[in-house]
Amino acid sequence: MAKTNFxxxxxxxxxxxxxxxxxxxxxxxxxxxxxxAADGTEGEEADADDADADDAADAAAEGDAPAQPQ
Structure with missing residues (x-):
């Protein structure tokens, strides 16, 4: 039986x-x-926009779909 590697x-x-x-x-x-953004009023909207931009950049890097200009 193998020993655990602590x-x-x-x-x-x-x-x-x-x-x-x-x-x-x-x-x-x-x-x-x-x-x-700390109180959560506008930070959520900014995070959503950043997530969309990140998704487009990831797709462009993978070559699956062309990046959409913003």
Whole structure:
């Protein structure tokens, strides 16, 4: 029977914790730079527009569909 690799599991937990901390810091910085998005009034609309632009960029990169000009 194989042994559990505890070092691997520990490293994965550390990486996940670091990623979560970086995401929190990024959200905090965005809230500081854009106070309107922090209360959720205009931030949702901006996020939706960004998501559409990201989807178009991803599709163009994959070559599945041509990017739509905005």
């Amino acid at each position: 070092q691997y599991e520990k490293r994965q937990k550390e990486l996940e914790k670091k990623k979560k901390a970086e995401e929190k810091a990024r959200r905090k910085l965005e809230a500081k730079n854009n106070p309107k």
